Amino acid sequence: MKAVGIIPARFASTRFPGKPLVMLDGKSMIERVYAQAQQAQLQEVVVATDDERIYQHVLAFGGKVVMTAPHHQSGTDRCQEACSQLPEAFDVVVNIQGDEPFIQPEQINKVIGCFAQPQAQIATLIKPVQSEEELFNPNSPKVVIGAQQQALYFSRHPIPYLRGVEQQAWLGQHPFYKHIGIYGYRRAVLAELTQLQPSALEKAESLEQLRWLEHGFTIVTAVTELETIGIDTPGDVEKALAYLQTFK
Template identity: 60%
Template sequence: MKVLGIIPARYASTRFPGKPLIEIQGKSMIQRVYEQALKAISLTKVVVATDDERIAEAINNFGAEFVMTRDDHQSGTDRCAEVSQHFPDFDIVINIQGDEPFINPKQIDLLVSCFEHGNVKLATLIKEIHTEEELLNTNIPKVVINSRQEAIYFSRHTIPYIRNAEKNKWLDVHQFYKHIGIYGYTTPTLLEITRLQPSSLEMAESLEQLRWVENGYTIQTRITAIETIAIDTPEDLDKIVG
């Protein structure tokens, strides 16, 4: 099984322009993500996908492989789909978030393990929620899974609703999960899902994975105990290096 790790990196971030090039303890963020991804034993190759010459120059300077993509992609999934067509002999594509400079390579390996079962076409990671702050935070997508650890639904709202308990007791009576935004796809499935039209659920929640669910795709999950640290704003960076 040949596995391609792709790190989408764009310059034009609304909340943090130029984010991939910010320096974190002497290295750019995109370099740190790339070096962490290289440590994953499950990946056959790692490439960066970008549409910006400044990012491409930085990547070239630290000796990484990259692919220039179109600049009109709506998501990292779309950018990964374009890059995957440059590597048609790979079976699996892993979409690695470009704003997680300290991603643990074991998370990548855990996600790839989902594809050891030949019927899995899509996969992602989830993590147990243990604080009320996370449970009620609409910026943290929640996920409900079935007995086979397949995702049934994703929502910014707290799901499921516990009817017979007060909100401050919900964590005592049910195990909730949050979504960790790293995805795996078989190469044919990746190309299929990027041809789908935006769905009503996706637009309602602003979660692209709901497009796949709404179109009947099964998303396998694995539970990770490792926390991820994403840098979405300059304030997030201050928390890490401060």
């Protein structure tokens, strides 16, 4: 099975314009993501951008990059356009977020490993919830899984609801998982996903993956104990620089 890693990287972020090009201790964020992805079990790593500045920057550090349209609403859509420009030799496409410069190769490999299961059409990572702050944070989506570690539902609210148990005791009574936003897709499935219209559950929770579940696709999960550190706003850069000192 051959896998390609695609890193969507757009310039016009609402909260942090030009984010892929922000420098972190001498290297841009997109270069750090690319370098981490190259250490995983991927046959190729490609940046998918809509901006000439990012395009030229990736070429300058020796990376592979393709230009995609500016109108895409999600990284999934950008991945599909990039995928259409690549050879047909890849079985699996891994969507690696361009704002996570500390993504671990082990995490990418876990996503790829999910496709050893024939029923896996999409794969993603989950992590045990460790604190009440995580559990009740709507910006940290939770996931319920089935007996074969397939995702049953994602929500910004803690699920399941523990009837008869005080909320401060929930973590001690049941294993909760949060979603880590990295995806893998079988190549043909990725093309199908981008043809789907937004669904009712997706609109309710503002979670793209609910569209896929609502249309009957199987999302297999793998558990990781590793945390991801994303950079969403300029204020996150200082935290990333501090983490970088422990990451080296």
